[in-house]
Amino acid sequence: MSSNTHHKPRHRGLEILQEFSIPLISGVILAVIWANLDPHGYHHAIHWSPFGAESHFNFHFLMNDLFMVLFFGLAAKEIAESVLPGGALNPIKKAVNPLLGTLGGVLGPIAVYFAWVSITGDASISKGWGIPTATDIALAWLVARLVFGKGHPAVSFLLLLAVADDAIGLGIIAVFYPDPNHPVAPQYIALVGLAMGAAHLLRKKGVLSYWPYLLGPGVVSWLGLYLAHLHPALALVPIVPFMPHAARDEGLFAENDDADHYHDTMNLFEHELKLFVDIGLLGFGLANAGVEFSSMGNATMAVLMGLVIGKTVGIFSFSMIGQVAGFPLPQGMNWRSLLTAGFVGALGLTVALFVSGVAFTDPTLQGSAKMGALLSAFVAPLAFLVGKLLRVRDGVDLGASETEVIELSDTELTPAYGSTEGLHEESHEEISDEDHSDVEYEERVQ
Template structure:
């Protein structure tokens, strides 16, 4: 039974199932689907709010755990010099899609679509990890490189939402960020006092952090990103990104152990809340997003990865030019956060739906990555 559960998690079945269910529902009964997603469900809270504003807090919290652990001695980002090349590739993976999107939109000449430039900047962490494992093998150094890239550009994607896609009806109110800072101070003080459970950090630090972001009109899904680094951890990391060490019983590791399964299966709710796109919604922005993800990500990651190597910051040992090219392609799978950004970029439901369709169609990039890997003679590492 445990093996089957792990297989479902590994193949991102909950997320995909949620998206498939949403697609069927939205196309067979559009009013019923949108009523379920946006009508009050628990008190005044809608299913969409619960999924995007509350559940995703833990999704990005787990991502913050991975980055925090990887910065420890023995981690994939320690010493910091090891992170320079993947972070440069991340920069290319953000700027490349933006440039391609604007270039293509300039050809189409549609000012109404300009605001969608932020959608193709994001990489789906879970699907990129899955495809990379299937292409390269579980122990290939590309896996850690790509995961770091995916986490970093997803964080940039959320920052783009905060800075470039504010709700005009609710302008940013930075004074409320004092609550988020207060949550961080409380978490730091608890760490100094040696509190050995992660729950006080989540409650006394995470709640003020969430409220501060929410009332500042910034996306509160990032609330735990500011708190997780203060959780006490083991002095040394012994695993790679997204590999759990069951012997590690620190509060940081316990948070990951106890929440990762819930997050993996909870992605069903995110897929259901955000994947309901009517097939008739496909339009010019669909192809803008898809081509920007495929071409922009590939060229951006590949070009900046080579630039980093030329500047004296090498790729991980065992990772060459061929692997970098395919990694850039896989980074173009923009699903979770791309759907997130699409929901903020456009107010028009039809344009928003078309943009989401482009993000979801990026799953075809996985097949292209397999084909290119075969043509380049890349073999899986057992």
């Protein structure tokens, strides 16, 4: 990146679109209206292919198997950076309580889901247990800031929780939801390993542009997963951590509109593609949220209760157990803000819709499960109400909490996979303005 490159500030309208997840919500609303007014027309448009009825190359494929590669790639970027100094998982001691909450937020929904299966005796929906396990990162961040206020430590707590349980969610998708129509072909998984080796080589050679990582190892990883009959949307998850990145985490959803501020490959990847991904979620919502109201059934209630009851109770109880065991809540949080955070964590729109599509092949069960994911959006006003009743904004120190990710402009690069020797020593050095020039930056990377 040239040091003289000038970047126009982002338009405020685009910021609002991203901040309030308007494209995703618009796509969901449009899909629901279309599917209920003209279900045949909706499904024909989503699954029509120019290559014939037997071809899988349709709008649904473009969104779920191609576009979502970038979505999960950005999620992998947040997970990889969270282990860096200043990141939410570094040092591990400050992350113990939120990670216990994450564990509760995964096990709680699974327990409630299977409890509903047992109560109803409907074994046909049992495969959907993974649907309510993940939290929608963007929506949780948005609602948390509105409920608690931007500086409240519960916002950072929820971001850590959402990133961690999305990491678990990615594992659940990869391991427990292979393509039911095609058995796994494990020999092709070797292509993913080959792609990781190629990404490692690119980093060793000092390649700073993220495009070679996407178009080289990323494509090979996608082909490996696709041919292995695993979900190719996860193709960038093992590749992104090899991108060069800053020695310190910039912070989840770091608010800096100056592209020149981002020197490292990983942050440039997010900064330059996040707008495209956020707007593209309109297409994802349109392709996945077209559910008829008549689709409501046992899977709807299992998913919804798994999210609302399982998430809330799981997060609250496991974090309180951690508190009693000597792993305190972040400074500035108490049981009231923790309970409210549990409700916010029950927002499971994006990943829940995705998992609904891979958990069930029966259109009726799939639609029923997706309806549960869609109805979880109504948790937002419930979280507002709980926050008001418990007065979570009152008397809270809005300074930096133990889990809050700090922002530093240290541009020393370190791979997420591989040696971190000298990382801590470098992070304490004072870096002059000259050290931020592109020439010296490239010398340090190489």
